[in-house]
């Protein structure tokens with residue numbers, strides 16, 4: 157960290173940004189998020205009160221956290237939260253940090269929503285971000301969210317309770333649909349399952365590889381192992397007229413799309429791009445319709 161001691165919040169943020177320049181693609185954002193965390197100020201206040209002095213204790217804490225960020229730890233794990241679809245989701249190493257492309261998965265589903273009261277399955281919920289966002293955005297939705305990781309499910313339970321969605325979201329410890337109640341059928345199945353192919357592991361940013369849980373990322377040889385198993389189970393778990401929303405790796409969207417078409421030959425299917433223009437979301441609507 158800098159040899160001189162910054163006196164103000166703005167100077168401290170600048171020092172952190174300089175420290176993170178070579179290790180992060182978003183050094184200024186990271187510095188501001190860490191400064192917000194140590195000062196308790198929100199995003200605008202940390203800028204507006206930039207000239208206010210920062211005491212030595214907070215400054216040292218900020219520098220300590222900046223050093224953690226410099227080793228590649230995601231900011232979200234350091235501050236223990238990530239904003240997702242307007243909610244503040246608690247996150248830690250038990251689950252992936254919710255991604256912007258997964259916000260787009262949720263928004264795809266919301267855009268197609270017909271105003272009804274859907275029963276939704278969120279398979280592989282991790283931190284519970286998708287389930288909480290859907291509960292927030294579709295107040296009459298009932299969501300059954302599952303994860304094979306008991307640890308992830310504990311984090312999801314924390315979020316569901318903290319954010320006040322316990323009446324809408326039920327959590328199930330389950331390998332895909334295996335431990336769901338036998339008679340549970342859904343209007344919407346949404347999933348961001350582990351989808352990184354074995355030979356793409358090296359393409360993941362090393363910070364992701366080193367800090368986030370591999371079991372939430374790796375999807376077998378071609379990345380589609382879990383989606384193949386999910387699609388085997390989906391026909392008997394979807395209601396007539398139901399829909400599927402699946403997040404995938406851009407390189408796999410067309411293969412996943414073909415798998416969806418062969419599972420639901422009469423459905424309306426679609427591949428949607430994310431904000432980066434990458435094919436990221438495979439959708440099937442009117443599954444099981446005559």
Ligand code: GLN
Pocket residue numbers: 255348349350351352360364372373374
């Ligand atoms: N989008 C994540 C990444 O590339 C992967 C998420 C997943 O496997 N479901 O880092």
